[in-house]
Amino acid sequence: MIVLLLTKVILLSFFLWSLLFCCLFCISWLIILFAFITFFIIWFFRNPERYFQEEEKVLISPADGKVIKIEDVEVNGTVSGRFKKISIFMNVFNVHVNRAVYSGKIETINYLEGKFFSANLDKASLDNERNEIMIRSEDGHSIWMVQIAGLLPVGLFAGSMLGRPLKRRTFRLNSFWFASGCLFTEDSQISVKLRDNVKAVRQF
Numbered sequence: 001m002i003v004l005l006l007t008k009v010i011l012l013s014f015f016l017w018s019l020l021f022c023c024l025f026c027i028s029w030l031i032i033l034f035a036f037i038t039f040f041i042i043w044f045f046r047n048p049e050r051y052f053q054e055e056e057k058v059l060i061s062p063a064d065g066k067v068i069k070i071e072d073v074e075v076n077g078t079v080s081g082r083f084k085k086i087s088i089f090m091n092v093f094n095v096h097v098n099r100a101v102y103s104g105k106i107e108t109i110n111y112l113e114g115k116f117f118s119a120n121l122d123k124a125s126l127d128n129e130r131n132e133i134m135i136r137s138e139d140g141h142s143i144w145m146v147q148i149a150g151l152l153p154v155g156l157f158a159g160s161m162l163g164r165p166l167k168r169r170t171f172r173l174n175s176f177w178f179a180s181g182c183l184f185t186e187d188s189q190i191s192v193k194l195r196d197n198v199k200a201v202r203q204f
Contacts, residue, residue, distance in 0.1 A: 047097050050201040059188070059204040062098045062145055063180040065090040067196045068120055072186060083144075083183040084190065088198060089120040090178050099200045100135060100166040101182055102143050108134035119150035119179035135166060143184060150178030 052060060069087035090096060110132040117124045129149040134142055182204070192204055 044092070044096060046095060048095060050099070050199065052201040052203070055203075059101045059143070059182070059184065060099065061088065061192075061198045061200055061202045061204055062101050062182060063088050063090055063096075064094040064199050065180070065197070067192050067194055067198060068179075069122075070190060070192070070194055073183075075183065082186045084186055084188050085181060085183050086190065086192065086204065087125065087179060087181045090180065095200065096178075097200070098145070098147060098180055101145060101204070102135055102137055103166060104135040104137040104143070105165050106133060107136040107142070108132070114149070116149055116151050119148050124148055124150075124179065125181060141185060144182065146181040146183070148179035148181065 065088040067086060068089045069085065071085050072082060073085045074082055112130050112132065114129040115127045117128055119128065125146070125148060131147040133145045133147070135145065136142055184204075190204060192198060192202075
């Protein structure tokens with residue numbers, strides 16, 4: 001929340017100084033350009049309040065967007081084993097603030113450099129720049145959230161959140177990530193369907 005507020009203050013200051021400069025030199029087209037860029041970024045990082053009914057052993061969606069993949073996967077790497085995977089693609093009009101899918105503690109964060117393919121492509125989940133965040137629930141289960149960059153480089157490492165306790169809905173990371181994925185235990189029951197348009201904090 002503090003990061004979002006500081007971002008808006010910095011952008012507003014930048015816009016006001018740019019506006020002053022443009023007015024002094026009578027460059028009207030620059031005023032329009034700076035105004036558009038500033039207000040687009042503020043709108044892009046909007047953070048609407050979301051409400052949900054708290055239930056035990058219920059996972060919620062981490063992001064707004066479209067469900068582009070639901071599959072059982074074999075994972076080898078930072079985490080290994082068989083998991084149920086849900087991938088959500090966020091277009092430029094979606095809210096780009098991610099929420100925690102479950103209450104617990106952030107136990108592992110891995111930032112991986114990569115390429116910048118469109119985030120809705122299959123190869124993006126393996127090849128693109130991404131953040132892997134592992135949440136350890138109070139009953140000992142591990143849940144992985146993966147944030148994937150799209151065509152724009154992000155370079156955002158959330159290492160300061162390591163060890164931080166979470167409640168569902170309270171983890172908010174603002175960024176230019178364009179896809180969000182979750183890995184659950186193989187026996188998890190999924191209520192969303194392929195190509196569903198979901199909102200953050202909707203029950204999975």
